[in-house]
Amino acid sequence: MNWTLIVDHLPALPEMVLLAGASALMIVDARSKDPQRRATYIGAQLVLAACLLATGFVLWGSGAEGERRFVLFDGLFVADLMGHVLKLVCYAAVSTALVYSRRYLLERGLMRGEFVTLLLFSLLGMMVMISANSLLTVYLGLELMSLCLYAMVALDRDSPLATEAAMKYFVLGALASGLLLYGMSMIYGATGALNLNDIALRLAVMAGNASDRHFLAFGVVFVVAGIAFKLGVAPFHMWIPDVYHGAPTPVTLVVGSGPKLAAFAMAVRLLVNGLLPLAQDWQLMLALLAVLSMAIGNITAIAQTNIKRMLAYSAIANMGFLLLGLLSGVVGGNLRSAPDAYSTALFYAITYAIMSVGAFGMVLLLSRAGFEADKLEDFRGLNRRSPWYAFLMMLLMLSLAGLPPTVGFYAKLAVLQSAVAAGQVWLAVAAVVLSLIGAFYYLRVVKLMYFDEMSDSQVAALPETGMDVRVLLSLNGLAILFFGLFPYPLLNLCLKAIEAL
Numbered sequence: 001m002n003w004t005l006i007v008d009h010l011p012a013l014p015e016m017v018l019l020a021g022a023s024a025l026m027i028v029d030a031r032s033k034d035p036q037r038r039a040t041y042i043g044a045q046l047v048l049a050a051c052l053l054a055t056g057f058v059l060w061g062s063g064a065e066g067e068r069r070f071v072l073f074d075g076l077f078v079a080d081l082m083g084h085v086l087k088l089v090c091y092a093a094v095s096t097a098l099v100y101s102r103r104y105l106l107e108r109g110l111m112r113g114e115f116v117t118l119l120l121f122s123l124l125g126m127m128v129m130i131s132a133n134s135l136l137t138v139y140l141g142l143e144l145m146s147l148c149l150y151a152m153v154a155l156d157r158d159s160p161l162a163t164e165a166a167m168k169y170f171v172l173g174a175l176a177s178g179l180l181l182y183g184m185s186m187i188y189g190a191t192g193a194l195n196l197n198d199i200a201l202r203l204a205v206m207a208g209n210a211s212d213r214h215f216l217a218f219g220v221v222f223v224v225a226g227i228a229f230k231l232g233v234a235p236f237h238m239w240i241p242d243v244y245h246g247a248p249t250p251v252t253l254v255v256g257s258g259p260k261l262a263a264f265a266m267a268v269r270l271l272v273n274g275l276l277p278l279a280q281d282w283q284l285m286l287a288l289l290a291v292l293s294m295a296i297g298n299i300t301a302i303a304q305t306n307i308k309r310m311l312a313y314s315a316i317a318n319m320g321f322l323l324l325g326l327l328s329g330v331v332g333g334n335l336r337s338a339p340d341a342y343s344t345a346l347f348y349a350i351t352y353a354i355m356s357v358g359a360f361g362m363v364l365l366l367s368r369a370g371f372e373a374d375k376l377e378d379f380r381g382l383n384r385r386s387p388w389y390a391f392l393m394m395l396l397m398l399s400l401a402g403l404p405p406t407v408g409f410y411a412k413l414a415v416l417q418s419a420v421a422a423g424q425v426w427l428a429v430a431a432v433v434l435s436l437i438g439a440f441y442y443l444r445v446v447k448l449m450y451f452d453e454m455s456d457s458q459v460a461a462l463p464e465t466g467m468d469v470r471v472l473l474s475l476n477g478l479a480i481l482f483f484g485l486f487p488y489p490l491l492n493l494c495l496k497a498i499e500a501l
Contacts, residue, residue, distance in 0.1 A: 015124060017054045126259060175229075
């Protein structure tokens, strides 16, 4: 046995563990006779715990607080601190989604092995995207994640809404993948390289030639379009409201958390690691996408009466804020502010995932058999039924609105500071104005919970949930407050992760 070969590939241990665990779970579930799928559920959580330990082992083995960078498989795969941090957050999001969703799925007969295994394989796709160091690996991870998500959206085959949402997601997703692949092919044709580091080196030489730059900029347009679709920013946002609304709420929770982190990692790998010499071109595109996303997301959300659609437009607006950090890194060819800007974008992506998981967790908490708590009216008088859950939901809404003392306030403030430092004052002013407009629909939920009476169709008692759901949801809500009061440990970790790129 070649032990040197094994040791050299240990940085990919989390992916190996997840692949082996997900494959084993398919076999276990095929032989299971338990309608509640206890073995499958517990097995999935154990696989996620094993991935967590494997990532911790790789981090511990890298030394220097994880700042060492490993490149494997002839440059296709990279293991660095940013990848480890994003993978850890993805594990937490997927594990939390399983806990929040179990009662909902059991009551509707959807707690099947397909949901669990598709969820784990979509996580594997996210991890491959996060660690991609080549155009090939980016596309491989993207398609693995996307195909699993298409199937998960259509999990409830008896629901016309879910079927329609899955078809829209599939068709538009295929179009976006084609755009991304076309852009990648143009960049490969110009540079003759697939490795992102090699592409950056060759672009540094070619970017000074006007004819080469025009050709490359054309390819960058298609790459940015593909990234914009996966992030869900305007005008590539058409799929988000329908998918968020039509998919079962557990699937909406998954789509709104982990894939956003993977798309952010894809943007950093492609734009920062690979296409940094063309920053002046893609920064202008991101600026336009950011303004459109914040405007369309915040203004359209005001008219929504369905909380899942409201959170969909909220996601569009928040991804616009995320782009502010990405476009503020390079100022006139100077990279001095790049670590601060990109670290604030990473901080924003992580905190948004925490907020999104908590918000959809509250929707799942209030749902029961035969009743989807997906309308704003369903939150009327929640304070009278459960002051604690109303308080948690208030924290989540205030954080999404960017109000103190929640983490959403500090995340938005950090991104705005990066934009101002980069000289993008007009973008920062536009972001503040549009955030003030967007605060209305978040505060409307708080008003419904605390100042409106329950409707006749609502029951006085909340659906019964397990202790694990109550504890985890409470921790989820309190994390919003904790990171809002003490943001610097997480922000410093994000800064180290970006500096280690």
